[in-house]
Amino acid sequence: MVMSEVMVTLRGWHLALAHAELQALLPTMTVTSTPSKRWYAVEGPMSVEGIERALEPAANVESILSHATIVEWNGSYEGVMDIFQTSLQQDINGTVSTYTWRHGKKIDGCSLSSLSKMCGGALVDFGNNIDLEQADQTFGLCSDAASSCILAGWFVGSTPSAFGAERRQATERPFFKPVSLDPRLARTAINIACGPISTNIVLDPMTGTGGFIIEASLSKRNGVGLDHNSAMIEGAQSNLKWAHDGEDSPTCVLLRGDATALGTFLPQHYHGHIAGIVLDPPYGRNSQGSYQPLELLEKTLMSAKDVLAKTAGMVLILPIHPMTVFEESGFHHDEIKPLHGTFSEVQRMLSVCGWTIEAMFTERVHKSLTRLVVHAKFVLLN
Template identity: 40%
Template sequence: MIHTIVDSMCIFALGKIRICQEGEFGAWLMAGSIVCLRGWHPALAKAELESLFPNNKLVQLESPRLVMLEGEINLEQARINVNSSSGIQAILTDCIIMDWDGNNNTKRKFITNIGKTIEKSDKSGSIGVFSWRQEGRIQGLSGSELANSVGAITTDLGYSVNLDNPDHKVGIMLDGFSKKVICGWMLDANMDSSGMSSRRATERPFFKPISLDPKLARLAVNLAGGPIDERIILDPMTGTGGFAIEAATMGRNIIAVDMDMEMVEGTQKNLQWAIEIPKSTIQVIQGDATRLSQFIPEQFDKEVSGVVLDPPYGRNSHGTTSHYNLLESTLLSVHEICTRDANLVLILPIKPIKIDINNQLKDDSSIKLLHGEWNDFKKMLTTSGWNVKGKWGEHVHSSLSRLILHATISPQD
């Protein structure tokens, strides 16, 4: 019944938090739900969360990796979001939060309150208890000991033990930054990220050294696409198909375009390798990204709601066309076939900058594009019909960083 996991993650809260008891044992808080995000880039993970839960409001809490998500959620959709996301680790519901003060009485009271919550629930069947920590240790607390104590309570209450495939999961998270411990029912904890690792570029039958990491490709698709539904995602310069693979494995409808037939055939091979039985519409088309309306199937015209674009700066299939002009023409072309609420995620190479993974990029003066000037690019983006909503930096190596830019469509006459 007890499983301890040590990982680096970030935590987000769903629903309003209220103080339910305060006294000699410290402050006791209860929250509706808490979403637990991975820690490789909390700011991007937060943006992905906001995109997947557009009807909820995010409120930053004390820890840089603790955010409250206000409003009700659909539990089934939440499960889908966890298993389809790049940044979401788990979602906890009916949470109890302990502010650790070093007092063992506080810990005992915390465990007692967890037991009462489990006892009052209407759940039946088997239970597994999982614990993990983030942002370092909390002195005087052990996740495995807490999990053992809660596990003993579930056994006393008559629940059977099942770690491999329990009917219900209880999660206990220890946050070293805020010294808080959060416990709740886990909807679906995606503790193992090996699925994305198994799809990294070097594992595919067709790859190039410049291919994106699957976790960034998947996050970009979710940031552009929003909740998983029947809407269309477009990758107008697909290359080896990294975006298409991640979209298709989530069951999203995807159109992948490339002017180079080698890339088209390579993407098709990669999709066949990654997906045994497609659960969505997947089209790989040879074509010019600057003339999309001329060849995109009629049923997809004005139906594209999410665009992901990682321009192939080391591979210009458009001959003498400059990188700047190629990107401008592509953005105008994309605009013509998009819905009126479309989102764009654009990834650009930039000169190395200091990256704060907990925040968006605020200082435009720090952005130095490898191709062109940032101020000229911003003007071009606006004239092409796109408005910047957010931007983040990612470290690649000592000589290169990436700019991840999220934009929304603007009306064009």
């Protein structure tokens, strides 16, 4: 059994990235794994409301539950109900209801609807009024087939929901190119690179169709995107406006400029205030880089030093040859085969430019291409 004041459930296609996003948005909290790969206990100084606000921009947070309990299914409804008593018996303002959902298949012999009815009965016994249409508070029950566990607790905010990026899929935008990033990956990368929402400025030095800047803007972050190709900047601007229903972004701008000379192309007021970089350099025939890929990366990282804040985060996305491990963050560096150069060269250039690798993830793009997602930190030493 695991109990926690707050438990977060994750959705999404990539659990290692989802976990990294959760930790990045809650840097002062301890995020602890549980028997289910999609459920995390969150403990520390923040209030429940503070956690809810901090997780608003997340791409991978499915729900937040308070007074939560996880129990392994042992075949006995009574046994499970005994363990859920503490979670159920809370001081509740207003009416209540229950909500069930599953991660994976059903757990053999366990009916969530039966458990839900029993929880409803217990809530009435504790003096609560049920309202199935519009309850003030909802008690959630989730099963996880892989661990054979059940999670119960009170929803903080809404019941489980999707990220809701379907409407702004890259292919739906006015300006689409095959290089356009998926909104979920773009949003996740920004959150990992930048951490909690603040006045920090997100920089996308090679913005292409604007995938990162759209997500930065929709999550109300300050951001600036650059591309040396004016057709890309025009297209990205139309995409950004489209994402805001025809209005200008209140927090982000897109400028034509060269990523290898950021000190020159970024207006002075950004200098020293860039606290997060999201970098998706070109590869393949859809891009028009003027340097060899590794040279372009190194020159970009060098020039970033002119504009970075004293501490900054980065998510760098690099094309690599397919690997067998896709969803884990722990794998051997010598397995990584970049499309351009060697991984040791990439490591060396990150280190020379002041970056320390925090974590790495891989994501399959298609049969012959994988992405390496590198999370790095920059600290100015004097």
